[in-house]
Amino acid sequence: MVEDDAADLICISVIDGEYFVFDIVAVKRLRNDHHVAGILVGTLPQVPQQSVFLGLPVQLMPEEAALLVQQGVARIIDEALSHGTILAVDENNIDEAAAKLKINELESTESESQGALASYTTPTVSITDKYELPESSVSAIYDTPRFHIYKYLHQRGYFISPGLRFGSQFLAYPGDPLRYHSHYLVRGVGYDEEFSLLELVGSGRLGTGVKKAWMVGASLPNDYQDKLAVLRPSQTKDGEGSESNDDFVSFCIEWAGFG
Template sequence: MELNGLPHWESGLELGQMVSTGREGFHWDKADVGTVAATLHFVHNISGLRAGTLPGVSQQNGFLGLPVTLMQEETAYLVMQGIAHLLPVSTEPAFPSPEHVARRTEERLARLRAIEARNRASEEAKAARGAKAFMRGGEQAKAKREERARMKAAKAASAGGGNAGEAQSDGKEGVKSHRAPATITGAHFHTVPSHPLFPTVVHSSPPITRLPHPLFPFPSCPRDRALLATFTDLQQQGYRMGLGPRFGGEYLIYPGDYLRYHAHFTSQVLVRDEPIKPTEIVAWGRLGTGTKKAGLICCWDDDHDDDAAEFEPSGEKDGQVEYYSLEWASFG
C-alpha cells in the first residue's frame, strides 16, 4: 500500500507498500521503520495487527512488529477514502532470468572490488603515515642520544677518563633499533539487502484505487457491505476497531487509542431485515457482561438492490447504520 494523503512533514516520501493477497493486506514499511504504521495509527486511527518477525511474542514493538496486517475492512476503508491504494504483488514470483543474475553478479563483484580498493588505499595511507611518524621519531631519538653522548664525553673528559669514556658511551648509544610498521589487514565487508532485488516481485498489475476488484474482492456481497459500512461509520465517529472474534463479535470497539483504553463494545452486524432469535439477544447480552463489555447491535440497510451496490472512491456509503446497545442485567 502507498499512502496518497500524508501530513506535511511526510509529503513527498514513498512511504510503503501494502501487498494484497486477496482477503488481507500486509503493510511493509520500506522507508523509515514505523513511519507509515505510525501515520496510520495516529493520523487515520488504523492500528492493524502487527504480525511481527517473532510470532511467539504476544506484544510486538515498532521494529520487530512489521509487517502490519490490516483487516479487509481497514484496507477497503483506506482505499475508498483515497488515503492509500493497493499494489498487487504476485504470490508466486518467477525466478530471475540468467541475464538478471549475471548483471547482479557483476554489480556485486564490482562492489567487492571497490571495497577492496578502498581498503588497500587506506592500508597504504596508514603505512605511509606510520613510516613518516617513525622516521620523525627516529631523528628526534638520534638527536637526544647524540646530546647525551656529548654530555657524557664532556663529563668523562673533565674527570680524566677522556677517550675511554667516550668510546664506551658511543658503543652503548650507537645501537639503533629499526622496527618496521606493522601491516594492517583490512576487513572484508559485504552489504546484504533486507529484501530480494528481483524485478519480478515489484508490481504484477497497476495500482488498485476502486473496490471491489478481482484481486481484492471486498465488498462483494450484502454482508461485506454491511461490515464495511459499519466500520466506516464508527471510524468517522472517532471510534477505533479491532478484531473481535475471540469476544464473540465482529469488532472490538474502542473509544480511542487501544493502547490507552479498553474496548467498550463488541459488535454484532445485522444485514437489512435479518431476523434475530430471542436466544441470540440473551446470548449477546450475557456475552458482553461476561467480557465486561456492552453488546452493540449494528443494523445496516442499503435501501437498494444488491447488484447496484458499489462504494465510491470517496468512501461515501449507501444506506445507514443504526445502533442498539445491549447489556445483560442478570435478573431472574
C-alpha cells in the same frame, strides 16, 4: 481525506488474500492519522521462537484495507507478482554481472576484473506502480454488513480490532487500544436479517460478563429512508440505547445490572 500524490499513498501488500503493511512510517501514519492500529504479526529477529512480543508487518482486516482504499489513503500491491519480478531482475543482474566479468577477464588483468565486479551496481526497480491492484479488488467488501458497521464506527473516531476472542465481529475502542479498554462488542447485520431472541440475550449477557456492551447495527436500504424518518422521533424520545444517521442505525444491548 484524499491524498492526490500517488507517492504519498500507503502501500498495502496483499499476500494469499491477507493484507499487510511492512513500512514502519506507514504504520505510524495509519495509527496517528487514520485510527487504524492493525495487528503486529511478525516475529522478532533476535527471539523468533516466541509469540508474546511481535513486530512488523502489521496485518489489516479486509474492512480496514477497503476503507483506506475508498478514502484514497492507500493502494493495494500484489506482493506475489512484485516479489517474482524482483527475483527475476536479480537473476538477470547476476547473469549480466557474470558476462561482464568474463569479458574483463579476457581483456584485462585479474585485478581489473575484480575491480569491475566490485564497482557493479544493481539498478533499482520500481514495482509498486506496475503491480498496484485496482480499487475493484476490494470493492466487493463495500457491500458487506461488516464493512458498513466498521465504517460507521470509524467515522465516529473509534479504533476497531477483531472481536473473535469475545465472540463478536469487532471490538470498538473510544481511543488508541494502548490507552483504552474496548467499550463495545460489535456485530454488523443486514437490515432485514433475522436473528433469534436467544442470540440477542446471549450476546447481551456475554458483553456484560466482560464489562462491555453488545452493539448491533445495519445499513438502511435506500427505500427505507422514509421508514427511518418515522422511527427517528421515537428513538430521540427514548434517548439512550440507540443511534442513527441518514443511512445507518445501531443499538446497544446491556444486561440488567451492567456495571
